[in-house]
Amino acid sequence: MLKSNEYFDGNVKSIGFEHKGDKATVGVMAAGHYEFNTAAPERMTVVKGALTIQLKDEDEWHTYQAGQAFQVPGHSSFKLEVKQATAYLCEFLD
């Protein structure tokens, strides 16, 4: 029911769950640089810490603090720069 995932040699860990039919994960990223591909569109909310991200096909980087959110289109990708371990909520929008 709760699904544990690890990426990037354990530097990103997440727990998948369903809440009232919504699929979501909460996770933590250790400091580092990452790139993720999306299947479904998703909304990422910073829970504690900060995420600096660049969406595919965009030049600019944006930083989101705890409580702030950004959306990523489906079948796309985004790059992340994480300066301190940061907790996030990822909600799948399909």
Place this chain on the structure above:
Amino acid sequence: MLKSNEYFDGNVKSIGFEHKGDKATVGVMAAGHYEFNTAAPERMTVVKGALTIQLKDEDEWHTYQAGQAFQVPGHSSFKLEVKQATAYLCEFLD
């Protein structure tokens, strides 16, 4: 650096991390009833879903929704009733 934990036969899973010296975990509780003991005092924030809790030595139960938080004293305990899988942030205050 990121520490995975499981409780109650995997019905509660969490990921421990440190952010700027603060110790915290994010996790998910599947629907169910749980009781946790605290060592350090902690602040629990609901990330997605809802938690209904009873602090030790209190008669009343309180429900907290996404974005709401409650504190639990150190060396104490609290009971939880979880109706739907719920994600939380736990920050240790010592």
